[in-house]
Amino acid sequence: MDPAQADRIVGRADPAMREAAAHRTASAVLRRGHDGADAAEVDRLVRLVETEGIEVVAELWADSGADTLPGALWRLYALREWIRRSPVEIAQHFALGSRRAQVAGVVAGAAEPPTPDEMRRVADAVLAGAITADLDVALDRASAFYRVVGTGMALDADLQDLPHGDEAAHATRRANNLVRTADELRDAARRARAGTLE
Template structure:
């Protein structure tokens, strides 16, 4: 039945549920993509990754996501998450992706910040109640597993450990900023600014972990 016939036929009409679309239904890098479609695809991709091997109810989405990752790489998927709300599943994965990228790009510098944070007296306070924070290499490995769909641990714990990593690195940056304040004010200001941003990231990841436990992270 065509649309015109349906519109003129008597009686109530049946509204068909829109066909779910997977990430491959549009080009992530194509200009002018419908923001609503990009947002929905970002959520579908995030759900397929995190729930892969658990309770994914749409194996076709998972297969197409894996194909996209194989053909275009993780960057293509992460591109969809960049504009997602911070406290959402795709937003949380975007933050894990960003942490992974930093750990890959400059592992030595991140390790310096991490050690400086771990060596301070305040570290037990900033990560109180959290699982042991991972180092830079473990952070990368954990993010790799999550972002490839291979992670089989507790997702909320992984988010909390990632948040703890952020807090320790932020604390290290703040400590080094204090030391550099008189000798290099510009560098100290940059470290302080980055430290504040990492604390915000930690807060977002902690919120996501709690929402996941409550079944409210989407």
């Protein structure tokens, strides 16, 4: 390959530039929401993944640490997209988990019974709250939501008597990942309250 051909190969952006772009775009989303965006603009920001595509948002923010603004926003958008794609499964796991993690269920803010439509409403409300009002409160709510669903997923595996095998391992890993994300969002909420989530 000659140097001219090598120059035409498109590589990934410089990691420092990607990180800077992630922070700038995340800040821009919040700034737009906090600067008195009307209901239509807030709705457009909430539906960012639907209009721009999950891949575009993931490319911007998914590699950002959970203790950063873009990383925290990515987890909120990922939650909304997950609920949008699997509302029945999530409602079932939320119902199971809220029996065990009752306080987290209340913090998440879902009405009983947690129907698929209610799950979608909660996801939209959490994201809209992050965009327009108190980011820390929205992150706490999302953390609680992830914790309840993770608890429900683990209980579901127990109820279906999945103590061994690939299916049990997969359900347990998913539940653990959700609880870990809940912990990350709880820490991000603390940073947001302290003014150090950047």
